[in-house]
Amino acid sequence: MSRSLPRPLADLPLRRLNRDDLVPCADLSEDRGWPRDEHRWGLLLTAGTAYGIDDPESKGLMATCVVTAYGPRMAAIGMLLVAGRYARQGIGRYLMQQVIESTGGVPLSLHATDAGRPLYEELGFLAVGRTERVSGPFRPLTEPGLLDAAGHPGAAAGAGLTVRPASAGDLQAILRLDADAFGLDRTHILVRLPAFADHLRVAEEDGELVGYAALWPSSESHAVGPLIARDTATAKLLVTSLAAATDRPLRADIDARHEELLDWFRECGLESGPATTVMSLGGPEQPGDWTHRFAPLSVATG
Numbered sequence: 001m002s003r004s005l006p007r008p009l010a011d012l013p014l015r016r017l018n019r020d021d022l023v024p025c026a027d028l029s030e031d032r033g034w035p036r037d038e039h040r041w042g043l044l045l046t047a048g049t050a051y052g053i054d055d056p057e058s059k060g061l062m063a064t065c066v067v068t069a070y071g072p073r074m075a076a077i078g079m080l081l082v083a084g085r086y087a088r089q090g091i092g093r094y095l096m097q098q099v100i101e102s103t104g105g106v107p108l109s110l111h112a113t114d115a116g117r118p119l120y121e122e123l124g125f126l127a128v129g130r131t132e133r134v135s136g137p138f139r140p141l142t143e144p145g146l147l148d149a150a151g152h153p154g155a156a157a158g159a160g161l162t163v164r165p166a167s168a169g170d171l172q173a174i175l176r177l178d179a180d181a182f183g184l185d186r187t188h189i190l191v192r193l194p195a196f197a198d199h200l201r202v203a204e205e206d207g208e209l210v211g212y213a214a215l216w217p218s219s220e221s222h223a224v225g226p227l228i229a230r231d232t233a234t235a236k237l238l239v240t241s242l243a244a245a246t247d248r249p250l251r252a253d254i255d256a257r258h259e260e261l262l263d264w265f266r267e268c269g270l271e272s273g274p275a276t277t278v279m280s281l282g283g284p285e286q287p288g289d290w291t292h293r294f295a296p297l298s299v300a301t302g
Contacts, residue, residue, distance in 0.1 A: 005086065009094045017050035017064065024061045025050070028081050035219035043196050044068070044079060044300060047189050051099055053091070055083065063091050065099050068301045070184040073287060075103050076302025077110040092116075096123055100281070107283030111253075111276040111299035120279050128285050129278035131299065132262055134270040135221060135251040138243040141268055161234070163241040166200040166212065173209040174202065181228045183287025189301060198222065199245045203234045213238040214297070215246065224252040227295035232260050235294045239265075252295050261294060 005012075017025065022045060026036040044050060048068035055062040063082045069075040077099065082091045100108065100123065111131060112120050166174065171191070178186055193200055193214050203211035211229030215222050224242060229235040235258075243250055250270060254262050266272065276299055278286065296302060 005089055005091075009090060012053050012062070012091075012094075014051055014053055014095070014098050017045060017052045019045050021045065021050070021052060021061070024059070025052075025064055025079075028061050028064055028083060029079075031083055032081050034081075037218055039196070039217055040298060040300070041079075043189075043192060047192055048078075048301070050079075051095065051102075053095065055086075062086055063095050065095050066300060067099060067103060068189070069103075069106070070182075070186055070302075072106060074184055074283060074302070075106045075108055076300075077108055078298070078300030078302070080110075080116065093119060093123070096120075105282065108281040109283070109286065109302045110279050111302075112279050113274065113276055117277055117279070120281075123281070125279040125281045127277050128280045129290075130256040130275055131253045131278065131296075132256045132275045133251065133253050133273035134262065134265040135273050136249050136270040138239075138250045139269040140240055140243065141264075161203060161205045161210070161237070163201055163203050163237050166194070166202045168194075170202050170209060170212075174212050177209060177212060177228050177292075178226065179288075181288050181290075181292040183289070189297065193297075199242055201238050201241050203229060203238055210234055211238055213242055215242040217248075218251060221249045221251045222246045223298070224250055225295045225297045227252065227254075228292055229294060230292060232258065232264075232294075235261055236264060253299050254295050255290060255293060257290060258294055 022038055022041050025041045026038045030036050044066045048066045050064065050066045052064045053062040064079055066079040067075050067077055080092060080096065175187055175190060178190060197214035197216045199215040201213050202209050211234040213224060213227045215224055224239060227235055227238065229238060
């Protein structure tokens with residue numbers, strides 16, 4: 001049931017959220033029909049800057065938004081949520097305006113749902129890309145030249161290509177790969193991956209890392225991301241290796257320009273889900289090299 005605001009928007013104080021707010025953040029996600037994802041909220045509250053508006057009529061939150069900064073070239077906005085009982089009263093617009101002002105003119109990026117896109121367009125964001133979600137049980141395929149009957153790399157994937165669990169010694173190479181793909185320094189996110197992800201894999205050829213991918217828990221599924229690879233064949237090998245490590249369904253948000261990988265996911269049993277529009281404010285396009293950037297860590301982190 002919709003509830004009127006207890007006071008004017010301008011009188012609703014905006015505050016910084018921290019780890020103590022994890023449960024109220026997860027409650028708000030659940031209120032909006034999203035998975036609670038306390039695990040992801042834990043990462044966002046420590047690696048990003050989270051803002052919230054308290055609900056004066058309860059111990060919960062009226063609204064949230066998270067900014068993950070990547071230096072002066074870009075910050076990603078995610079988790080803009082307004083409690084259902086306060087929907088359509090301008091709170092999302094008010095919160096976004098406050099957050100945009102707080103970033104001091106740094107170019108901003110976000111993934112917009114169809115429902116949220118009109119608001120972002122009114123605030124000046126422009127569409128610069130699209131992601132497509134795939135999800136479901138993964139059924140591995142044996143592809144000629146890509147995987148042999150045992151699931152190992154074939155000739156087309158490169159005779160010296162291997163996929164293995166990442167080690168601490170791989171961090172610098174992962175950071176270089178990621179910086180080339182995203183065009184940004186995401187060290188403060190990636191150093192948290194070993195603790196955040198259930199599985200972290202690297203693809204290596206002749207001693208050189210040519211891709212990496214992580215698998216992390218989300219509700220009843222496992223999410224794939226980031227997924228960075230030199231080509232589609234390497235991305236497939238990384239996903240296949242990660243899928244073999246879990247009995248849960250997979251979920252991934254794939255850059256829609258990677259049509260071959262999306263088709264492959266569907267051939268492996270995953271179904272297409274909701275798409276999101278990648279939008280930018282103050283920057284004409286996403287930095288980095290999209291041909292190596294297959295999936296983000298999360299649509300909330302850019």
